Amino acid sequence: MSSISHLPVALQGRILVAGAGVSGLSIAKMLSELHCDVVVADDNETARHMLIEIVDVVDISTAEAQAQLDTFSIVVTSPGWRPTSPLLVDAATQGLEVIGDVELAWRLDQAGVFGTPHTWLAVTGTNGKTTTTSMLAAMMNEGDFSAKAVGNIGIPVSEALVAKNRIDVLVAELSSFQLHWAPTFVPDAGVVLNLAEDHIDWHGSMREYALAKTKVLKGNIAIIGADDPYLVELTAEAGISDLVGFTVREPQHGQLGVAAGELVDNAYGNALALASADGINPAGPAGVLDALAAAAVARAQGVAPEAIARALDSFEVAGHRGQVVAEAQGVQFIDNSKATNPHAADSALAGYDSVIWIVGGQLKGADISSLVKQHQHRIKAALVLGVDRGEIVEALTQFAPDAGVFVTDTADPQQAMSEIVAEAFRISTAGDTVLLAPAAASLDMFKGMGQRGDLFAHSVVGTIEGQTEEKG
Known part of the structure; x- marks a missing residue:
């Protein structure tokens, strides 16, 4: 790689990296390897200490960074930092350019x-x-x-x-x-x-x-x-x-x-x-x-x-994006936990004719009524969980009155998913698709959409294995 003299001018001075998370580490590591003068700012001391164990840079709090803004030539922010973050607002006010990791x-x-x-x-x-x-x-x-x-x-x-x-x-x-x-x-x-x-x-x-x-x-x-x-x-x-x-x-x-x-x-x-x-x-x-x-x-x-x-x-879909988890007695079980908003769930639902729909979580203000109305003809039943389940049930009652509705108010994620999957097995018949496409975020109950999909898959596979053992 080139020496520092071949870098863009703004990167030849003192560089402030905003954020000590995964992106901040990646930014700091690349700049450090280019022999840049790098300072990382974050109010999470644990994250800062973990970063400096990997990369030899200076770490400070955001308050310290704000007090030293006139010593920096540019700010490179982790992408998740909002434009309204006080440090970034102050930097822009003082005429410092603020860019992200991709721009860098x-x-x-x-x-x-x-x-x-x-x-x-x-x-x-x-x-x-x-x-x-x-x-x-x-x-x-x-x-x-x-x-x-x-x-x-x-x-x-x-x-x-x-x-x-x-x-x-x-x-x-x-x-x-x-x-x-x-x-x-x-x-x-x-x-x-x-x-x-x-x-x-x-x-x-x-x-x-x-x-x-x-x-x-x-x-x-x-x-x-x-x-x-x-x-x-x-x-x-x-x-x-x-x-x-x-x-x-x-x-x-x-x-x-x-x-x-x-x-x-x-x-x-x-x-x-x-x-x-x-x-x-x-x-x-x-x-x-x-x-x-x-x-x-x-x-x-x-x-x-x-x-x-x-x-x-030869393409294989990534996890939680339409994976066929299992097929049993003519019923497909699909994990599309990545469908974390109504727009994504719309695409997921459109691919099937008779759907037992696992739906719910945090709607984050999104309106689900139009989604239910558009797909009411294909929703055989809806199995509802999550913090905004009441709003979802209301939409189903109004726009998909012929669909069966099952609701769990169980807070434990594993137990809730087990109840949902058990009901799906009970009501499904050959030709149905049991589709996890929640149309909502997962953090009300789960660690993330990945855990939500994993628990769904685990419950489905476990149920099928249990049925096989009983028949044996």
Whole structure:
């Protein structure tokens, strides 16, 4: 790597890193290895002490950092820190530039610090980011590129940039937080999958959240979900032209879509078939859209249809994103615990005809009524848990009156999930899908959406094994 004299000017002075968590550690480690003068600020002393055991940097409290702001040349913040954080507000007021980890990595890469600048393929949106990013990385590798999923999945961007075996293509899953703090970031290709209300408390408004997401569209290749009316309207208002769209419908010129059961490229080719739409994992429209989004980026990079087909054929979905946990007596059990808002649950429900729906948790102010109304014809029963169960039951009663409703008010997460799964086994018949797609956050009962999905899978598998032993 280059010496400090080859770094951008702002990084040659004293650098303040805001946050001593995972992102802060990654930032501090990369800057330290570049021989920068780094100070890490956080009010969590335990986190600070853990960080300095790994990286040789100075650690201070946020109050100390505020008192020393005139000694810093730039602030690099962990992405989760809000713009309203007093330290960041004071820094901006004093004229200090505040950037995030992605912006830092981008600037260093563009400056040639890690050799020839890498190819950046950015994936964002409200739902489907991880699946699309993973699919795209697989497609790029099948196309003989050296690619890696980075950012919110895989490895941190900073680690990918300094990898011993060079990674040429960074397939980066990026959050709205990371993009907020990335003012000059311009990827080689960027895709926005969809937009729905999320993290509004952090950004202040839906528009600010959406504008952060659409930063990935500033590059030469800009791709959007053409079935998302708000996203289409927003990009039109912003004057973003030369867009490539993807749709579950037959693609128009400049789009990828579905025709005669095939994923079809009508943007970079003349209605060129890429792969069969059947068997896409995860199942349902959401999985097809993710595959189309990934294919749109891959095709822009010159990946052949055959490589895209191979990647999709061997693709395995990440945990809690539409995994088939088990199948018993003609009933499928699907873990989509990652569906933490109504928009994600909408995509999950759309893939099945007769659903026993496990729903509930923290709605965070989201309205679930329209979701229930839209899918009332496919909801055979709803099994409800979590802090906002009353609101969910009310919506079911009003908009899906024919659906059976089972409610648990048990606070213990394992017991609650066991009750839910037991009821699912009791009422399900061949052809049903038992779908965990909660449409709500998990932290009211669980350590996270991962634990929620794990407990669901454990209960399902345990019940099936118990039934087998009884028959034996």
